Amino acid sequence: MNFNEFKNKLIEIRRLQSAVALLNWDQQVYMPPEGVGERSRTIAALAGLIHQKFISKELESDLLILRKRQSRLTTKRKAVVREVWRDFSREKKLPQKFVEELARAASSGYSIWKEARKKSDFNLFVPQLKKIVNLKRKEAEYVGYKNSPYDALIDVYEPGVVSEEISAIFFELKSFLIPFIKKIKNSSVKIDPNCIxxxxxxxxxxxVFKSIIKKIGFDFEKGRLDETTHPFCTNFHPCDVRITTRFSKNDVMYCFSSVIHEMGHALYEQGILPENFGTPLGESVSLGIHESQSRLWEKIVGQSKHFWVYFYPLLKKNFQDPFVNVSLEEFYRIINLVKPSLIRTESDEVTYNLHIILRFEIEKELIEGSIDVADLPEIWNQKIEEYLGLKVKKDALGVLQDVHWSGGDFGYFPTYTLGNLYAAQFYAAAKNDIPGLEKKVSLGQFSPLLGWLRSKIHMHGKFYTAGDLVRNITGENLSTKYFVDYLAKKYKDIYKLKI
Amino acid sequence: MNFNEFKNKLIEIRRLQSAVALLNWDQQVYMPPEGVGERSRTIAALAGLIHQKFISKELESDLLILRKRQSRLTTKRKAVVREVWRDFSREKKLPQKFVEELARAASSGYSIWKEARKKSDFNLFVPQLKKIVNLKRKEAEYVGYKNSPYDALIDVYEPGVVSEEISAIFFELKSFLIPFIKKIKNSSVKIDPNCIxxxxxxxxxxxVFKSIIKKIGFDFEKGRLDETTHPFCTNFHPCDVRITTRFSKNDVMYCFSSVIHEMGHALYEQGILPENFGTPLGESVSLGIHESQSRLWEKIVGQSKHFWVYFYPLLKKNFQDPFVNVSLEEFYRIINLVKPSLIRTESDEVTYNLHIILRFEIEKELIEGSIDVADLPEIWNQKIEEYLGLKVKKDALGVLQDVHWSGGDFGYFPTYTLGNLYAAQFYAAAKNDIPGLEKKVSLGQFSPLLGWLRSKIHMHGKFYTAGDLVRNITGENLSTKYFVDYLAKKYKDIYKLKI
Known part of the structure; x- marks a missing residue:
């Protein structure tokens, strides 16, 4: 067995995964309604095959041989073996029966959650959520962990990051955000979003939005943009990366913000080197790093004044009413309106993170067993009041709003805020490395920034861990500093705050 | 091993085939241009897996056990075993190396043919076509046959039908068509298609066309209609059947004829019983029977006067110019214009069949070795002149026009005309069984005919062979009589012929 034979086996598995990704994409974009039953069975059949191939004796023996030979491998190949082994050993630790039980629980969890949310009755969801939490705790036991069982779950989404680290970072961030949001609330600046x-x-x-993302660098020869209820980005290969969006007749920014967010994810995937396809070097580092790319473009760039210096004329030209009557200054303030909301997905970039911190704190304790599922609404509502000054009147607008837990996705939420922090820290480094970056953006020159992201992040795939990547690029560990500075500077100006 | 375990293995294979069908559909409908390279590798990977699973020792042992137990199986299960065994034993006879060689030859055959057609130079195609013909003759030797090696190739598309039968039928048909077309040519009736x-x-x-096929019975909850260069029908399950069409700005019937043709195929697939999915009882009988469904709807129904008695007002309403100035009578004559063409796909329902007969005659001799690839243009051009009175001035408009041979599809062409013959014979039986069928159509009542096709043909899958099906439904063997009568009656009226 030589390394290329091993690589070819990985590529074959990846091709099956691409077929699954297409089946999923089609299901959300074009599949006729009655196709749904058979589609999920087709996906399950392929997923089963992929699992079999991945934990096969053959791949195991290849991995054992390669791990023995490690000292003779190039650093890139070493990274491939390291990452495949990571996934392989995790999957090996989970008994087939357990995996199936969890899949079933997640699947009914989804339907029960949907029903409970519709009726806004958390009690309907309690027994199934308990079951799912218990299974996830069991998963953590199978996989193993050092300090908290929650760490074993985070590890799937943000490899190598543990809850202790996140706790410290989130505590710092929360300490900044809560008083900061109060200051904004008390500001004399009032913003009326209705004028756009x-x-x-x-x-x-x-x-219009296609032309914007094309200008930024999304390659339509290697991708598409379609419409779905819930926007997402998927890829089958760096040469076929697809994003979706949704529309509001009244609010052009509703569509734009999801287009540019998903474009951020897509630029990452289009920036993966084709020769690494199928191996971990052809995969993104982590969900947090992925989110850093979408948030960097959506928020830091896409809601900046210099970005709209370039693109606002295009908006005005295409949508004269109302934009001819709204100055760039006014527009900039409106798209950066800070307004605490009960709903995470409708939140601005400042308050959003308190939604995440709240979920992280609850998840951690749920998985560690220090709080009980039945108490969630009370805990949730207390925290929402403490963090955002809002009262939750219905569980549908509170603890029942997100799909994640119903599918067993514990450890996923923190990656959203980690993404924001990575984004700000990366962006600060980019500004250092690229003289006049923001001037360039205001002239419609996006390739310096995109090129920087490509060479610093995208092209490496999983060669570096998230921690190493951040240290390589920024010279320090992940910190809240850059994100806090970014928010403070930006909103001090918008809300005329005294800080 | 019980029968259901065996059935589940077939279903699993069918699901992988559905994934391939989606990969193909997407490639032709929505895939971004640069996705093509990886897409063909993904399809190849899945095709390899499917082949492995199908000719596995496991499936072989199941089949051997079930064949021993045959006398104790229900007739339906017997048919399943019969048909799976048919395919299995054929695939088993072909060495893996040969299959790969043929696939490679077909793949380069396609590119070389495309280039040759572009340059209209048959000589460029000769060496590769020779290679392909030789491989197909080798295939026939592997598979085995009784009289002609060509029979072994036809068998893939039209199981159980041999070239001797087709020769006899086509000879009869040709003897009718050639003088009939001359009569039409000499008719005093002149039709000007420009007025529509x-x-x-x-x-x-x-x-408009969506609303027409919906009215006929295409279920959009279980299907879609999209745009492609070459229209086709595909299905992933009876609940997800997709068709495509193409457009001409000037000619509304260009689009309509492909929509209703593909709808005919799709109604067959939507009429398959879901409980038979994955087994031969969930598959169409043959390409000829499939084509009978598309041609019945496209030509016999969709170009009839009673059909347009119902739908012409809709056309007039939506496309006032030019249709308000064209009477139904005139419209009916125009859409049934008979005009010999060099191009098969642009031919009317009368002359079309001579294109097929010509190809059949050539294929047969090519595979039997009695003519040589290098002589094809000469033979082709002679026949075109003899059958249609036309002169071929460029190979691109002659022997190079069709893709089939470049991909090794010998034995496919005759199914087109068999489809026309089946369609006419079925339709005559339907008229007998359904009193006032054509009156019903003129009132927009399509369910009697569709229901008849469903219960007589669609729902049985491969339970009957094509021959048995025709005898069951019409009480006799396939014959040219019904098609000849249909043409004679229809065109005698349109062209005021004396017959």
Whole structure:
């Protein structure tokens, strides 16, 4: 067995995964309604095959041989073996029966959650959520951990990061955010988002936003943009990366923010080197790093003034009413309106992170067993009041709003805020490395920033861990400093705060 | 091993085939251009897996056990075993190396043919076509046959039908068609297709034609209609059957004829019983029977006067110019214009069959070795002149026009004309069984005919062979009589012929 034979086996598995990704994409974008039953069975059949191939004796023996030979491998190949072994040994530790039980629990969890949310009745969800939490705790036991069982779950999404680290970072961030949001609330600056509402043709919206992301660097020869209820990004290969969006007739920014967010994810995937396809070097580092790419483009760039210096004329030209009557200054303030919301997905970039911190704190204790599922609404509502000054009147607008837990996705939430922190820290480094970066953006020159992200992040795949990547690029560990500075500077100006 | 375990293995294979079908559909409908290289590798990987699973020792042992137990199986299960065994034993006879060689030859055959057609130079194609013909003759030797090696190739598309039968039928048909077409040519009736040309919005075209096929019975909850260069029908399950079409700005019937043709195929697939999915009882009988469904709807129904008695007002309403100035009578004559063409795919329902007969005659001799690849243009051009009175001036408009041979599809062509013959014979039986069928169609009542096709043909899958099916439904063997009668009656009227 030589390394290329091993690599070819990985590529074959990846191709099956791409087929699954297409089946999923199609299901959400074009599949006729009655196709759903058979589609999920087709996906399950392929997923079973992929699992079999991945934990096969053959791949195990290859891995054992390669691990013995490690000292003779190039650093890149070493990284491949390291990462495949990581996934392989995790999957090996989970008994087939357990995996199936969890899949079933997640699947009914989803339907029960949907029903409970519809009726806004958390009690309907309690027994199933208990079951899922117990299974996830069991998973942590199978996998093993050092300090907290929650760490074993985070590890899937953010490899190598543990809850202790996140706790410290989130505590710092929370200490900044809560008083900061109060200051914004008390600011004399009042922003009225209604002046950018209108009646926007959806076909025109998509044409305009397509032209924007094409200008930034999304390659439509290697990708598509379609419509779905829940926007997402998927990829089958660096040469076929697809994003989706949704529309509001009245609010052009509703569509734009998801287009540019998903574009951020897509630029990462289009920046993966094709020769690494199928290996960990052809995969993103972590969910947090992935999210850093979407948030960097969506928030730090896409809601900056210099970005709209370049693109606002295009918006005005295509949607005269209302934009001819709104100055760039006003527009900039409106798209950066800070307003605490009960709903995470409708939140601005400042308050959003308190939603994440709240979920992280609850998840951690749930998995560690120090709080009980039945007490969730009370805990949730208390925290929402403490962090955002809002009262939750319905569970549908509180603890029942997100799908994640119903599918057993514990450890996923923190990656959203980690993404914001990575993004700010990376962006600060980019500003250092690229003289006049923001001036360039205001002139419609995006390739310096995209090129920087490509060479620093995208092209390496999983060669570096998230921690190493951050240290390589920024010279220090992940910190809240850059994100806090970014928010403070930006919103001090918008809300005329005294800090 | 019980029968259901065996069935589940077939279903698992079918699910992988559905994934391949989606990969193909997507490639032709939505895939970004640069996705093509990886897409073909993904399809190849899955095709390899499917082949492995199908000719596995496991499936072989199941089949051997079930064949021993045959006398104790229900007739339906017997048919399943019979048909799976048919395919299995054929695939088993072909060495893996040969299959790969053929796939490679077909793949380069396609590119070379495309280039040759572009340059209209048959000589460029000769060496590769020779290679492909030799491989197909080798395939026939591997598979085995009784009289002609060509029979072993036809068998893939039209199981159980041999070239001797087809020769006899086609000879009869040709003897009718050649003088019939001359009579039409000499008719005093002249038809000008230009009066139905116009400038038609493609979005409106698709909306109108969608509403027509929905009315006929295409279920959009279980299917879709999209746009491609080459229209086709594909299915992943009876609940997800997709068709495609193409547009001409000037000619609304260009789009309509492919929509209703593909709808005919799709109604067959939507009429398959879901409980038979994955087994031969969930598959169409043959390409000829499949084509009978598309041609029955496209030509016999969709180009009949009673059909347009119902739908012409809709056309007039949506495309006033030019249709308000064209009477139903005139429209009916125009859409049934008979005009010999060098190009098969642009031919009317009368002359079309001579294109097929010509190809059949050539294929047969090629595979039997009685003519040589290098002589094809000469033979082709002679026959075209003899059958249609036309002169071929460029190979691109002659022997190079069709893709089939470049991919090794010998034995496919005759199924097109068999389809026309089946269609006419079935339709005659339907008229007998359903009193006032054509009156019903003129009132927009399509369910009697569709229900008849469902219960007589669609729901049985491969339970009957094509021959048995025809005898069951019509009480006799396939014959040219019904098709000849249909043409004679229809065109005698349109062209005021004396017969």
């Amino acid at each position: 509402m209108g009646n926007f043709d959806t076909k025109k919206q998509i044409d | 040309m116009g400038n038609f919005d493609t979005k409106k075209q698709i909306d």
